[in-house]
């Protein structure tokens with residue numbers, strides 16, 4: 001069977017997390033989101049984990065080299081034999097080169113980079129319309145999934161608030177960071193013929209079936 005070594009890219013709010021969940025279920029792939037695998041490494045207490053813990057606790061930015069090693073450790077695990085889903089790494093061209101080398105060393109390569117795209121206005125509309133309940137973090141959307149009574153959680157009756165992360169100013173700032181960091185990376189992968197674009201504005205099931213169709217085509221091409 002051919003491998004599915006995948007990287008997910010896309011702005012916040014375009015539905016990357018949802019697509020990741022669907023792909024994990026479709027293909028039984030391990031999902032490596034940077035934050036999660038760092039937390040796992042720290043919890044495991046390995047030498048690498050201890051190093052990561054010290055850096056995270058000191059409040060410093062975790063250096064590329066360390067994240068790279070944590071990811072390499074995962075690439076060598078049995079669960080990643082047939083593929084993986086990376087999210088949040090690579091974020092820069094330097095990290096992309098690191099990943100390319102790590103894979104080459106193992107006689108592997110990326111199958112595709114899946115860009116789940118959405119225009120900025122749509123991202124702002126989606127994220128700034130979110131409301132979260134103060135008690136259990138139940139999530140609503142003022143347009144797409146409103147509660148029965150405005151400002152009140154259907155499930156536990158607690159107050160709904162807009163999280164700081166979802167405030168329009170914060171969303172715009174996150175989008176600026178995303179464009180600055182990720183646009184060059186998108187071109188870098190485009191040049192390598194690895195980039196595949198998907199419309200994050202389409203319904204999630206539709207995006208998922210487009211991704212599966214693309215992966216099926218790539219698998220056929222790999223066999224020829």
Ligand SMILES: [Zn+2]
Nearest residue numbers: 133138153156
């Ligand atoms: Zn609630």
